[in-house]
Amino acid sequence: MELDQRKLKILSAITETYIRTGEPVGSKLLSFYPDIRVSPATIRNDMAVLFEKGLLEQPHTSAGRIPSHLGYRVYIDELMRCSPLNAEERSQIDALFNIKYPDPDRLLADAAKALADYTGCATISTSIVQENVKVRKVEIVEAGTRTMVILLMASNGVIRNKVCHVDFAVTPEIIAFFHKFANGWLAGKSISQISSAYIGSVAVALGEYSRIFTPVLGAIFELCREVNEGSYYVNGFTNLLSYPELREGAHELFTFLENREQVTRMLSLTQQHTTVIVGRENPNQELTSASVVVSRYDIGRDVGSGIIALVGPVRLNYAKLIPHLEYFAQTMGKLLSETVEQDPQDESGLSAEYGLR
Amino acid sequence: MELDQRKLKILSAITETYIRTGEPVGSKLLSFYPDIRVSPATIRNDMAVLFEKGLLEQPHTSAGRIPSHLGYRVYIDELMRCSPLNAEERSQIDALFNIKYPDPDRLLADAAKALADYTGCATISTSIVQENVKVRKVEIVEAGTRTMVILLMASNGVIRNKVCHVDFAVTPEIIAFFHKFANGWLAGKSISQISSAYIGSVAVALGEYSRIFTPVLGAIFELCREVNEGSYYVNGFTNLLSYPELREGAHELFTFLENREQVTRMLSLTQQHTTVIVGRENPNQELTSASVVVSRYDIGRDVGSGIIALVGPVRLNYAKLIPHLEYFAQTMGKLLSETVEQDPQDESGLSAEYGLR
DNA sequence: TGTTAGCACTCAGGAACAATGAGTGCTAAA
DNA sequence: TTTAGCACTCATTGTTCCTGAGTGCTAACA
Helix, strand or coil, X not given: CCCCHHHHHHHHHXXXXXXXXXXXXXXXXXXXXXXXXXXXXXXXXXXXHHHHCCCEECCXXXXXXXXXXXXXXXXXXXXXXXXXXXXXXXXXXXXXXXXXXXCHHHHHHHHHHHHHHHHCCEEEEEEECCCCXXXXXXXXXXXXXXEEEEEEEECCCCEEEEEEECCCCCCHHHHHHHHHXXXXXXXXXXXXXXXXXXXXXXXXXXXXHHHXXXXXXXXXXXXXXXXXXXXXXXXXXXXXXXXXXXXXCHHHHHHHHHCHHHHHHHHHCCCCCXXXXXXXXXXXXXXXXXXXXXXEEEECCCCEEEEEEEEEECCCCHHHHHHHHHHHHXXXXXXXXXXXXXXXXXXXXXXHHHCCC | CCCCHHHXXXXXXXXXXXXXXXXXXXXHHHHCCCCCCCCHHHHHHHHHHHHHXXXXXXXXXXXXXXXXXXHHHHHHHHHXXXXXXXXXXXXXXXXXXXXXXXXXXXXXXXXHHHHHHHHCCXXXXXXXXXXXXXEEEEEEEECCCCEEEEEEEECCCCEEEEEEECCCCCCHHXXXXXXXXXXXXXXXXXXXXXXXXXXXXXXXXXXXXXXXXXXXXXXXXXXXXXXXXXXXXEECHHHHCCXXXXXXXXXXXXXXXXXXXXXXXXXXXXXXXXXXXXXXXXXXXXXXXXXXXXXXXXXXXXXXXXXXXXXXXXXXXXXXXXXXXXXXXXXHHHHHHHHCCCCCCCCHHHHHHHCCC
């Protein structure tokens, strides 16, 4: 990009003004900007060059200029100045996590929802489950004469429960028996390996009891599947409707965002710490009039990570939102690694406690 | 309403045709209907009368007629024939609940989501918490050296858990101590009475231990609040965007639906088993171009109940959707009352077990 | 060689007007 | 009470004209 300083300044000014006002920017308006201070005619010459290079667009002949999606790209990569958050902004983000005693499983969903309203965007939040996550232990709690609660605790700190209705009277003895049995077969086992077939073999080992414990094993299998799948939330659909440029294709956009597979495929393309996908850069047609800002958070080594993304109009205040999102992701990672107890890496204790396997 | 048979037939035909096609219905088209069989001129005379009575509207002079919101009301109350569901339809609804081992807490959310996609509407689903719901018991499970899971079981069968991070090493002794203590103060206690102040007095009773148990008591308090609040879900926003007549005010409509208080106030006006609120009948401006079909489900006496509502355009296939919704609500109630174990009405057993209070 | 003033040009948006046709309201006859 | 006939209405579509913001180009200027 062999462009002189002034042309870059003009591209930057057009982009920022358009982001702010939503109106095409004309040469006369730019001539008043203190950093530019040349006549409208000169600016027009420069704009013609920027247009040639594909950095600017013109809604129609007699309108001002707006940045093309490539223009946004140059602005984001080379021109914009992201200032680090000031104390007030940091505390505003911190407040989004303002849950007194955070439950790690709910923190992601709740904070992402708050972030959506804070930014006026939609948010996508996912947790990525490591390959090597294991079952730490299974706990069973009596919850009624014929009801039990199954708790599955995984080595990445995720804890999930499920209520399970059974056909027999739940007694402490039965619970103790099944607790020991289930942990013997499951504790320390890699979660991704707990298939329907494996549960079947566990059922076989239960022998004559297998029939009555079927719902319990089923519940455990479902819990493993849920933990292994990680989480996927989209929040703030309503916010997107406040942008006229997104209303037209809102139905297609929303349908796309609700499809976890499609979105995951799209997000998996972004490998850097923070990535911006501007409008038509996105291979998915549904998103050509939207921008996506993607950031990762990490929860300590080998424990897990996740993705937080903002979805908004192309005309997005990148310079402000990128540092906000990064600080949010960083805080999320920090809070989760504090809350989620790291696996002590020795399942030996438990394996010993439960004997076999 | 002193209207002869033919006029009612015309109103009914206009309503059903308009629901099907979305186009204003003209006199010529109606003259071909086998039940009517009079000339367009006659139909026009009748339409003029129906218009006088406020049952029909005309988008403009040279267009056909569409039902007014009052016209829909008459159609719904007096004209439409709801046929009971056939076997196939019933099994389609049953399939929406197709969760092998349903967790009562998730059944409502999951099935309502499925219902939204089945009907092409948005759904609102709430559970209504009875006044007299009590804490059945609190269970504590070790989930790491400094992490515990708190389980709250309520007399209405609701079971909720929360992960809680503490500042001390979690040992079986501490768990046993706190378990006994907490149940002594909470088991059998009415959930709505567990205020922040009450938790404060529990903390005082803990004496020197109160400081370290603060997060645990906090978690218990939050759990009580959550159980007492019941649940509120809205699903299928995206579906609503497929109706052009709702796109205009979609932002306001969505914002309204996300506001639990407002929606609850609106739904609380409906006291019958199934109620329809047609467009402008709704006092809330955001909903004047939408219709709401509300149905209740019940989970056995004194255990609980809830509301399932469909939100869609005014031009809704009421004759089909009302029986579907009713069957859905009925099935939901049946499934929940099977799954949720009814309170045996004697907390005496537990009170005895935990001594005091 | 880069910058600027001047001016003709372009085109979206809005207003004004006419043509078209679907569907009506009214009247008089059956 | 029903119907045929006919004049009438008005949304829609297309055309034309006007206005003004903003441009592109040219020639003069520094």
